[in-house]
Amino acid sequence: DGGITQSPKYLFRKEGQNVTLSCEQNLNHDAMYWYRQDPGQGLRLIYYSQIVNDFQKGDIAEGYSVSREKKESFPLTVTSAQKNPTAFYLCASSTGQGAVEKLFFGSGTQLSVL
Amino acid sequence: QKEVEQNSGPLSVPEGAIASLNCTYSDRGSQSFFWYRQYSGKSPELIMFIYSNGDKEDGRFTAQLNKASQYVSLLIRDSQPSDSATYLCAVCSNDYKLSFGAGTTVTVRA
Secondary structure (H helix, E strand, C coil), X not given: CCCEEEECCEEEXXXXXXXXXXXXXXXXXXXXXXXXXXXXXXXXXXXXXXXXXEEEXXXXXXXXXXXXXXXXXXXXXXXXXXXXXXXXXXXXXECCCCCCCCCEECCCEEEEEC | CCCEEECCCCEEEEXXXXXXXXXXXXXXXXXXXXXXXXXXXXXXXXXXXXXXXXXXXXXXXXXXXXXXXXXXXXXXXXXXXXXXXXXXXXXXXXXXXXXXXXXXXXEEEC
C-alpha cells in the first residue's frame, strides 16, 4: 500500500539531547513537509522540500533541521536549541508545486520532554 | 504569516442536524481551500477542497467559497456520531504553502 510512514509513534527527549523523527513515503511525491501541532492550535509549518537535496524554512524553523538526500525520505531533527519541543509532529507529502496542494499525512509522532 | 481564522468551538449538534463551520482568511491572493477532518490523536484527512466561488457538494458535505468576502464554510448535513472530530480549514496561497486554522471541534450528540 502507498503511504507515508512516520516513526516512532512516541518519542521522549532528555534535556540537551537531539532527536530525529523519521518520515518515509512511497507515493513518488516530489514535495514533503513537516508540521508541528500544539493542543488547540492549527498546524504550523517547520520545513518543506520540493525536490531532493533542497529544502526551505517554514514559519517556525528555529531549533529544527532537516535533510532530503532521497526522494522517499525527509527526516526531522529536533535539536537542543528547541526549548519547547513537546508537540505532535506531522509529516506530509504532495505531488508538488501547483495550484492545488492536497497533502497526504503520516500518522504522526508525539514528542515529549522527560 | 498568513492568517486563517475559524469559529471557536466546541460545536455541539444533535444527530441528524446540520453542522456549520466557518473560516476566514487574510490573504486575498489565496487560490485553493481545503477542509481536513482530524480525529483525536490521529492525523488530518482531506474531506473537501474548493477553488471557485460558490458551492461544492460531496455526499453529506458542502463547501462554500466567497473570495470577495474571504470566507469559506463547511456544512455537514445529517450529522452522525462518526462526524465528531476537529475540522481544520486550510488555505493555499500563491507561494503554494498551506496555512491552517486552529480547528473547530464538533460533537454530534446521539
